[in-house]
Amino acid sequence: MATKQPVLGLDIGGTKLAVAMVTPDGRTHGFLSEPTEKQLGPDAIIAHLFDMGRRSIAASGLGEPGAVGISCGGPLDVAAGILTGPLHLPGWIDVPIVAMATEAFGVPAVVENDATSAVLGEYRFGAARGADIALYLTLSTGVGGGSIIDGRLHRGAAGNGGEFGHVLVRPGGRLCQCGRYGCLEAYASGTNIAARAIELLTETDRPSSLREVPVVRGEHVSAAAAAGDLLATELWNDTMTLLGQAITDLVNVFEPNVVVLGGGVTRSGSLLLDPVREMVRTRAMPPAAAHAVVTLAGLGDAVCVVGAGALALALMETVHV
Structure with missing residues (x-):
């Protein structure tokens, strides 16, 4: 069943963090992009990412998200919701990102490889439709x-x-x-x-x-x-x-x-x-x-954020992607 509720997309890149609220039409609201600052380590960066997420929620004016989608380079364990050791983030070993996001935002969360998220975003809303x-x-x-x-x-x-x-x-x-x-x-x-x-x-x-x-x-x-x-x-x-x-x-x-x-x-x-x-x-x-x-x-610089949002939308719709 299609949802009308927006979701929160989070992208963890090696150079930048990006977040936005994503509506079921694939549009972003309250988009934010800030440097990753890898030297700070996973705890500080994730805290910053979640703070960006809260700011995005507030800026969007759409209310609370129904789910959170997270995009990050691999390797990762999608089923367990763990970043096992992303190559672009040295020192990030077995980070339980899905559990952390669920606790931070109080809604279901899902993680996926960034480019896998991106292809889903392009398939649903961008250059790969159809x-x-x-x-x-x-x-x-x-x-x-x-x-x-x-x-x-x-x-x-x-x-x-x-x-x-x-x-x-x-x-x-x-x-x-x-x-x-x-x-x-x-x-x-x-x-x-x-x-x-x-x-x-x-x-x-x-x-x-x-x-x-x-x-x-x-x-x-x-x-x-x-x-x-x-x-x-x-x-x-x-x-x-x-x-x-x-x-x-x-x-x-x-x-x-x-x-x-x-x-x-x-x-x-x-x-x-x-x-x-x-x-x-x-x-x-x-x-x-x-x-x-x-x-x-077709989604430009927002592709991984929209892709993360597409994952969260699929989670809410109970669609197997």
């Missing part, structure tokens, strides 16, 4: 993934399936925080795009406008590439090649209707989307290539 098979990749602090298969969330046997950021794109390459070498995340996350640029600037004397940037971030690299900086352009093109290869492989495996890309790195727009689309168009096997639409997240 798709039988949808893939989602978030390109942010890390690279996460989620998928809808035959209209249902794919979680995997242990609940952490869809780790598209940890497909191998360069064997023996850069060390990934998962412990392997050559994962997509080690090249295409905003964090690692910046790290690779800094390495090039340190290891070579090549001229680049990035040398004038006090703290290089991923968006500086994409902006410099767009402006014609040669070092940044080479790095960006290499990144897009690896990302395009990974997405092409995923298209061949899943044969999706749509591949949705979200996260801070996608703010580069056509600079990212055009080469990835072209690689899928020319390299994916037919007929998959003709059916897969590669597009940006």
